[in-house]
Amino acid sequence: MNQARILVVEDEEMTARLILYRLKSLGHETRHAKDGVEGLKMIKEFNPDLVVLDVMLPGKSGFEILQELHDDPEFESGNIRVIMLSNKKSVEDVSRGFNLGAMEYVPKPFKMDEFLLRLKRVLNQ
């Protein structure tokens, strides 16, 4: 997928800005949500191809967002690819993310090139 619609749900301003900058320079259409509540709303409105979702968010956690999307009968959660981004590295958290439908789990700190490579792989799946 050359040009995708990507939503970044991340409360850390600089991390979000850097990801958005790199995604824009690759030609993707991007949006940003700073908290969980706004993130959930934008997923439904913007209908992105891919969501870069932080786990620890104010308002609603990344896990809660995925659970709500999963439980929403009106929403086709299967159409959205999700990459989770988190400081949490425990096996439980990673498996919880995958069980809720995430396709990648990127622990922080991360290497930007590696992150973009994973993102590309998920977009091409």
Place this chain on the structure above:
Amino acid sequence: MIDYLNTHAEQIVLIVVIFLAFFSLLVFVGAICSRWLLNRSEKRKARIRSDLSNLVIQYISNDITFEEIKSELTTKTDYAILLQLSNELGRSLEGEEAERLKRLMNLPPIRSYFEDRFESGNPLERAKACLYFSKKTNIKQTLIPAIVKQTSEEHPMLAYAACMVILNHGSDEQKKLAIENLLQNDGLSNQALNDIFAEFQANSADEDTGGAGLLMELIEKGKFTDHRTALMIRTLGELGYFQSADFLLEKFFELPKTGYDPEIATALIDILVKFGMAEIIDRLHKQFVQSKHSEVREAVAKALGIFCREESIPFLKWLLVDQDFYVRFHAATSLSNFPEIDLRKLKTPDMDDKEYSELLGEIEASKEGGY
């Protein structure tokens, strides 16, 4: 005098009214001016931050060169904001981008700006300087003794930042001293201390003599508050120091029958359960199930469900009628781990129907959510 007041009453009232009106106007104008100045300064800072963050992002993405960004950094205000931005990004990045960020923060004018700040009388400024030093690969060794002293400062942010510097640049003895000083700082949050221990663990080459060894030594000294001791016990578990299991077991059996600190007892139970130390079950059954502290009974209710031994079932049933809701909730959750137990049949006549069905609903929901 009275005659004078009677004659000039109207003028006096007028003067007072004019004075009050003038005074109110002055206050009003003052408030507007200070708000305006504050807004202007905030807007200026936001603009600098936005411009700088664009520059930093372009620089670490390799879209502008080191020389280009260097020529853009001019005022001293930039450096404090730059440190903030660098810290924010540094938490998320590693590899090439993190290295570029480090190179930027190593610029001589930035270095001397923070070295000057370290001499400041303001503890917050000194804390900023320490945060800067903690991110650097090397610092002047002559600074270290002065930084160790800062770890015993009352200002929590300063003590924390100074300790971070020592963990990255100090000797083993200095690290121990810095952590001991920090543990005596009541203003410091548990989260900050957890960060310190995590940093210490990351910097320890030898696991046995490193984090676990230090924490056990500090607990053994027994000179800290019960709250801090409980935190150190939890840290041993959270950082996965399994080599401390026997030590913690010893501490658990050393707890007196009465008069123990509930926070320490709860921490010991939680962590020993995490380490799978089934030796504690017998004492949980015999003593702690009847603890006068609800948090201890709650920890017992959780623990018995994790070990899931058949002999614990009567004790969990006992906790199911506890006076505290959370103890009842965790006892019910633990009982639901036993396949032969049907929670609906365990309801006794003295239990509230509505509350019990709500409790069962909560357990079902928490199990479905994978919590």
